[in-house]
Amino acid sequence: MTDTGRRLDRRGFVGLTAGGLLLPGLVRAQGIAPATEISAHERSLYDAAKKANESATWYVSHYTSETAEQIGRAFEATYPGIKANVVRTTAQVAYQRLTQDMRARVRNCDVFSSTDIGQYTTLKTDGQLEKYQPQNLRFLFETFQKASDPDHFYWVTSAGTVLINYNTRHVSAADAPKKWTDLLDPKWRNRIAVGHPSFSGYVGNWVVAMRLAYGWDFFKALEKNKPQIGRSINDTVTMLNSGERWVGAGPGATTQNSASKGNPLAIVYPEDGTLLMIATTGIMKSTRNPNAARLFVEFLMGKRTNEIHAANFTDTTRPDVPPYPGAKDLATVKLLRPTDAEIEKGIPEIRELWRDTFGV
Amino acid sequence: MLRRLSVIEPATLLWLLLVGALVVLVAWPVAELLVASFTAPRTGAWTLSNYAAAYGRARYVEALFNSLYLGAASAAICAVLAVPMAWACSRTDMPGRGFAWFTVLAAFIIPPYLGAVGWILLAGPNSGWINQAWVWLTGAEESLVNVYTFWGMAIVIALHSYPFIFIFTKSALDLVNSEMEDAANILGAGTWTTTLKITLPLVWPTILAGIILVFLETIALFGTPAIIGIPARINVVTTQLWQFFEHPVRAEVAAAYSMPLLLITAGLIGLQKLMLNRKGYVSQTGKGGERRMIKLGPWRWVLLAWCGFVCLLSVAAPMVALVQASFSRAWGRGFSLDNLTIKNYRYLLFEHDGAALAVVNTFVFSAAAATLAIFIALAIAYVVKRKLLPMGGALAFLCMAPFVIPGIVMAIGFYAAYAGPPLTLYGTAAMMILAFTARFLPIAYANGSAGVQMIHPEMEEAVRILGGGRLTAVKSVVIPLLKKALLGGWLLVFILATRELSAAIFLVGPETRTISVLLYDLSEEGNLEVLSALGGILLVITLVFVGTGMKLIGRDFMLRRGGE
Numbered sequence: 075m076t077d078t079g080r081r082l083d084r085r086g087f088v089g090l091t092a093g094g095l096l097l098p099g100l101v102r103a104q105g106i107a108p109a110t111e112i113s114a115h116e117r118s119l120y121d122a123a124k125k126a127n128e129s130a131t132w133y134v135s136h137y138t139s140e141t142a143e144q145i146g147r148a149f150e151a152t153y154p155g156i157k158a159n160v161v162r163t164t165a166q167v168a169y170q171r172l173t174q175d176m177r178a179r180v181r182n183c184d185v186f187s188s189t190d191i192g193q194y195t196t197l198k199t200d201g202q203l204e205k206y207q208p209q210n211l212r213f214l215f216e217t218f219q220k221a222s223d224p225d226h227f228y229w230v231t232s233a234g235t236v237l238i239n240y241n242t243r244h245v246s247a248a249d250a251p252k253k254w255t256d257l258l259d260p261k262w263r264n265r266i267a268v269g270h271p272s273f274s275g276y277v278g279n280w281v282v283a284m285r286l287a288y289g290w291d292f293f294k295a296l297e298k299n300k301p302q303i304g305r306s307i308n309d310t311v312t313m314l315n316s317g318e319r320w321v322g323a324g325p326g327a328t329t330q331n332s333a334s335k336g337n338p339l340a341i342v343y344p345e346d347g348t349l350l351m352i353a354t355t356g357i358m359k360s361t362r363n364p365n366a367a368r369l370f371v372e373f374l375m376g377k378r379t380n381e382i383h384a385a386n387f388t389d390t391t392r393p394d395v396p397p398y399p400g401a402k403d404l405a406t407v408k409l410l411r412p413t414d415a416e417i418e419k420g421i422p423e424i425r426e427l428w429r430d431t432f433g434v
Numbered sequence: 435m436l437r438r439l440s441v442i443e444p445a446t447l448l449w450l451l452l453v454g455a456l457v458v459l460v461a462w463p464v465a466e467l468l469v470a471s472f473t474a475p476r477t478g479a480w481t482l483s484n485y486a487a488a489y490g491r492a493r494y495v496e497a498l499f500n501s502l503y504l505g506a507a508s509a510a511i512c513a514v515l516a517v518p519m520a521w522a523c524s525r526t527d528m529p530g531r532g533f534a535w536f537t538v539l540a541a542f543i544i545p546p547y548l549g550a551v552g553w554i555l556l557a558g559p560n561s562g563w564i565n566q567a568w569v570w571l572t573g574a575e576e577s578l579v580n581v582y583t584f585w586g587m588a589i590v591i592a593l594h595s596y597p598f599i600f601i602f603t604k605s606a607l608d609l610v611n612s613e614m615e616d617a618a619n620i621l622g623a624g625t626w627t628t629t630l631k632i633t634l635p636l637v638w639p640t641i642l643a644g645i646i647l648v649f650l651e652t653i654a655l656f657g658t659p660a661i662i663g664i665p666a667r668i669n670v671v672t673t674q675l676w677q678f679f680e681h682p683v684r685a686e687v688a689a690a691y692s693m694p695l696l697l698i699t700a701g702l703i704g705l706q707k708l709m710l711n712r713k714g715y716v717s718q719t720g721k722g723g724e725r726r727m728i729k730l731g732p733w734r735w736v737l738l739a740w741c742g743f744v745c746l747l748s749v750a751a752p753m754v755a756l757v758q759a760s761f762s763r764a765w766g767r768g769f770s771l772d773n774l775t776i777k778n779y780r781y782l783l784f785e786h787d788g789a790a791l792a793v794v795n796t797f798v799f800s801a802a803a804a805t806l807a808i809f810i811a812l813a814i815a816y817v818v819k820r821k822l823l824p825m826g827g828a829l830a831f832l833c834m835a836p837f838v839i840p841g842i843v844m845a846i847g848f849y850a851a852y853a854g855p856p857l858t859l860y861g862t863a864a865m866m867i868l869a870f871t872a873r874f875l876p877i878a879y880a881n882g883s884a885g886v887q888m889i890h891p892e893m894e895e896a897v898r899i900l901g902g903g904r905l906t907a908v909k910s911v912v913i914p915l916l917k918k919a920l921l922g923g924w925l926l927v928f929i930l931a932t933r934e935l936s937a938a939i940f941l942v943g944p945e946t947r948t949i950s951v952l953l954y955d956l957s958e959e960g961n962l963e964v965l966s967a968l969g970g971i972l973l974v975i976t977l978v979f980v981g982t983g984m985k986l987i988g989r990d991f992m993l994r995r996g997g998e
Contacts, residue, residue: 160944161944164954166683178853312960434668
């Protein structure tokens, strides 16, 4: 094993398998040959984790259950002998559980992933996170490297987008809104679907970004078009599919996933900016599985995880893995991304404003 | 003192044991919540600030009132839907009684999420099929119905809750014999007068119990208010509570916000007592009795039409959504042959990682919880009604308490009580079973309590005069008499446990996922096609279970068959 590790391409993988050099666990992974790249650093973490009989318990909320499970199993296949316990729930539940655990001094969780940046700043301030500099961070898009904590307590491991989605049966590509302010056109009266910032982190981030760009007047004007307010950002996809609403401020990934099945949906990357939503990951302080936890974090930034991202309609974090079908390369898109401080300060404010303007 | 101890029956020890179980199941988690509601989040000091935060703002208080209105509206609609059906199924010769039963069960099993989506498809103000048909037929500009309103929400909730009242009322009517109806007939009362003045008043305690349950369930419901209430711009307690769990998490405020709901429960139990006071509802005496079907003549078709109408609203509508989406490649494309597929079912049954385990988990947890809950509830109801232990009222309250605290908040109590030491049940099946048992104990209790109320103690006294102990009396008199009511209660708890989401979502571990959690995940992902297929699988399996159970229990023992 060299410093840079050994790259296994598909042919090499098959050859090695035939040669019986590979551990059987790898064969279980997905049926296709994974791009497994194990660096010296990962190797040493792996050996240490194996020696100490460690496993990694991962509290995660932002993936679909299947994506989270696939990542867990791919990890186990890449590192036989290290078990990954995937505990996937919704964001509120995951964090609530984590705080209950901390109060009861139960150390269930080793690695914690969530889209709510505020949770990380709180955990960091309370000294509940382990400091670590992942070596794979340098392979991510620059935006994501910059969005990770400069003090090395949490890092970006996944991303998503909020953009304009629409029903292609009712709206042609030419007529579809091209930028966010197009949604204020009276022709979209009773036609718009949005989520709710008190129920969805995606929506919360989007509202903060819109307010920064256009002021709260944007939402006062939007209310004149009587948008339908759902709960989750994904509710816009359901509303567009049913034909009840025609255009929305929705998620890129879920919309394209639904469209890939044949649903009459399409997306527009708005000219005035696509909201970039990041999900971060941290290691819990005094974890009983320090090596496995670190190895898992490295894995979350690895190629294999990003291939699983793309296959499951989640945005990729590395330029060397192509995005999911229908998505643009994030490096070519104008992105909106409020700073952590803007988000943390802004979300409680916009929730109140939202309630004042929309009444719910 | 010693002499008194020596006359304690072995049964008394059993009662005490059950009270102990009740404390572990209910009192402990509720106490954890109560403590949390008075605790400052970071310092752990005693404080009232959580209550100030929860009730210091008009918009939070307004949500509470919305919930109360919604509960009352849904409960009233449920009673209107269910009581005529229950009466028709239990007492009359209406044709298609099996069909009515099936309707009720199906309405209960279908995940409310699908019901709500079905109603959005039907009654959405822009694209709802009813509205499209209306516009096409009349040329009107305005749509006819809008599901995104207070009453739209109340009706959709009622359409998935009326089975509570149906099952309660029917099992009570099954126990009422015809003697008093005969007396009324002899005195010149017709069928309708007899029904309204004799039969229904006799089962009034049970109907009332059902109404209270629907009211409480509606207050604690999250799914439908989230899907319909938020677009309708109506905030209720549960949607408000959920917001307390967004960052910055204020779980203590959430606990404080929920505590007054306990007072409402206590108030309702008090009210129920008051309304039932000093009236006799005993219809099961030791003097035998029989039951005849009421011949309705042409009216039976009217009743059948009513059942058909309820079926149309509560089952057909969601089934349209379920069947269409579950067999679609892409449900947004609507009905067309090239859109047909069985891929969603195949994916769930053979390819999905967790689906098979979730199905098994769901049925094992639900069956275990239903059995436990019925056993404990019957015993407590018996103890309370026969006044075998002091403080019966407190016991009754404990049995009803878990229902009204919204699941997500109750789940915090469960997690605090069971997950860590000393029980350390985190991630185990036992934790899920205990939580389901505690959560649905109120249903089992309301059911058992209404049943015991109808049995005159004289039959148990007969056993005791002949030398039998309390337990013999229960075993040979109470349980056989209540067999059907208990089965009804068991089914209720079982079905509710298969749907339970709000506590489950908080308590699941990697190995204990249930169907409802899987459904929620799929709905979060906007994956309606697979979600519907899972709903279909759930429906088929539950119906098979329930059908088998009903076959095993046998026919109505008091019913005199024609020609016998």
